[in-house]
Amino acid sequence: xxxxxxxxxxxxxxxxxxxxxxxxxxxxxxxxxxxxxxxxxxxxxxxxxxxxxxxxxxxxxxxxxxxxxxxxxxxxxxxxxxxxxxxxxxxxxxxxxxxxxxxxxxxxxxxxxxxxxxxxxxxxxxxxxxxxxxxxxxxxxxxxxx
Numbered sequence: 001x002x003x004x005x006x007x008x009x010x011x012x013x014x015x016x017x018x019x020x021x022x023x024x025x026x027x028x029x030x031x032x033x034x035x036x037x038x039x040x041x042x043x044x045x046x047x048x049x050x051x052x053x054x055x056x057x058x059x060x061x062x063x064x065x066x067x068x069x070x071x072x073x074x075x076x077x078x079x080x081x082x083x084x085x086x087x088x089x090x091x092x093x094x095x096x097x098x099x100x101x102x103x104x105x106x107x108x109x110x111x112x113x114x115x116x117x118x119x120x121x122x123x124x125x126x127x128x129x130x131x132x133x134x135x136x137x138x139x140x141x142x143x144x145x146x
Contacts, residue, residue, distance in 0.1 A: 009045040055098040058138045059090055062105040065130055072123040
């Protein structure tokens with residue numbers, strides 16, 4: 001058997017459930033804590049398989065919004081940063097690299113959303129709707145596991 005993170009987590013889950021849980025039958029507080037720990041381990045195990053693909057897709061979707069919005073924001077500095085971010089790519093496929101890139105893109109998304117929320121024109125409303133749709137689409141695959 002090859003030890004992969006998912007296999008290790010599953011082994012920990014099975015040990016806790018099959019060997020430790022029965023010993024806690026008369027300790028309801030500890031048994032409840034163990035059930036919570038098992039639930040968290042299951043979430044981590046199920047989420048790790050597609051974590052990279054979810055992050056890559058999120059970054060792609062944010063870049064798409066930036067590219068579409070760049071011509072409509074009216075602020076030349078922000079427009080340039082949106083174009084630059086829209087044309088960027090992920091620095092690698094490591095979780096840390098992707099998290100840093102997602103953080104950078106999300107910070108720019110907040111700035112863009114703040115700007116369009118202060119405007120009352122159709123273009124701004126369209127950009128805001130695109131942002132909300134993207135956030136929904138980004139979070140739905142994650143929420144299905146929780």
